[in-house]
Amino acid sequence: MQRTSFTRRGALGVGAAALALALSACGASGGDATTATPDPENPVVVKVGANPVPHARILEFVDENLAQQAGIDLEIQEFDDYQLPNTALDEGSIDANFYMHGPFFEAQVRDRNLEMEHGEGVHIEPYAAFSRQIQSVDELQDGATIAITNDPGNQPRALKMLEQAGLLEGIEDDSAALTLTDEQNPRGFSFEENQPEILVQIVDDPAVDLAIINGNYFIQAGMKLDDALVVEEISGENPYANFLAWREGERTPAIEKLDELLHSPEVKQYIEETWPGGDVVPAF
Structure with missing residues (x-):
């Protein structure tokens, strides 16, 4: 090889x-x-x-x-x-x-x-959200800053994961973080788009409350699902x-x-x- x-x-x-x-x-x-x-x-x-x-x-x-x-x-x-x-x-x-x-x-x-x-x-590879600022999504304040991929092929997936966690509503297959309506984002979260490969670094930024990271990158960085605050549900057809x-x-x-x-x-x-x-x- x-x-x-x-x-x-x-x-x-x-x-x-x-x-x-x-x-x-x-x-x-x-x-x-x-x-x-x-x-x-x-x-x-x-x-x-x-x-x-x-x-x-x-x-x-x-x-x-x-x-x-x-x-x-x-x-x-x-x-x-x-x-x-x-x-x-x-x-x-x-x-x-x-x-x-x-x-x-x-x-x-x-x-x-x-x-x-x-x-x-x-x-x-299940998507997951990590934080250095909070211990549970129950601690996430209205208006909190969430780092998310800028990749349009993966961003709706990340938003759907937040919807599964009860943080967003009515997410569609073409939803985008920066154009969510008040109905979709009732708690007024602020989204910060980043290249997916640097989100493992962004999670350490004290200005970021939650970072959603692709599986391959958090595994490569030595992080595990056990450390995540939100994990994508992958049961059924995926x-x-x-x-x-x-x-x-x-x-x-x-x-x-x-x-x-x-x-x-x-x-x-x-x-x-x-x-x-x-x-x-x-x-x-």
Whole structure:
């Protein structure tokens, strides 16, 4: 397994140069991911972009325990934000990515004019709200400041979680924090939008009473659901299961095999044993 990390500061390095490198390296080890049938004697290299936790860790488990006998060789590239993995996929420097859920995928396809497809959900990371200022949401004062993602694919999800906690009312699939009506936000909470990857830092700001943080980021920061004041309810049908995605029309035999492995009993058991507290939950 080869593993590369990317951060926002490295974004300028991902583009034409990365695409040229990827194309020149195609077939350097193993088969060609675009056409080859997976073969344990000549594994097909599949380059997958993922957020570090839990996505890259799940892919590492697959690569170390399941991939070789299935005829694929994973090259995992880690990205610390939610935009670069789709940039890399669109440009062709990776074959697939593993970090999105349905509403975010749909927003990306619509807003960035991307041509992508995806498989079935693999796991869910419950959204959660944390605070350094209060011990319970019962202590939350009217007009309190709540930090929330600026990502339109995830913001309604965060607002619905607050509605489940009895803090908001009448939240719709297209609701936005900064345009809530008085009826939807009867207690007059003030919302502060931030990039999702920095919300784990914002929670320490004394001016912020509550911060709603994506599961992958609070897990990566060493936080757990046990520390949260509000946790998303994930029972029943849930649209937020993360899945493998690839360019439209390019579901190759190797990508199909990887998607199959991500839905294997071994992966389900790995998720349950690695995150027994429910921070990551199998979706199959």
